[in-house]
Amino acid sequence: QVQLVESGGGRVQPGGSLTLSCVVSGFTSDLFAVGWFRQVSGKEREGVSCISGGSGSPEYANSVKGRFTISRDNAKNTVYLQMNSLELEDTAVYYCATNLNDYCSDYLQWGPYDYWGQGTPVTVSS
16 A cells, blocks of 8 residues: 655744655655645645656756755655755645656646645744
8 A cells, every 4th residue: 555654844934944754655765756746725736846766866846946855765765855945935735745657747747646645734934
């Protein structure tokens, strides 16, 4: 059974940092792509980052390039999202997901992802 469980969200001031974790089970994170997405209430879910299976090539939305870093620990079956220089606009519920393919979806679209975690909230506020 495929499961993804996020953790690490919280409240942080602008300019601060958080690291989100996504523990996966039912598949091995080094073989399949895992993406991070976020959603603000009333708005469409948007892609933030993705790490491919195999080579582990990362992809980032333009809005987070240079500030966020995606990585994975194969031994722990965990994918991380290190978020630095957080901005007010980063406030959202963050989800991890997999499409059980080894490649990320085009343009970080969320539609092709079938398996989702429950989400972890991130609030950036002064």
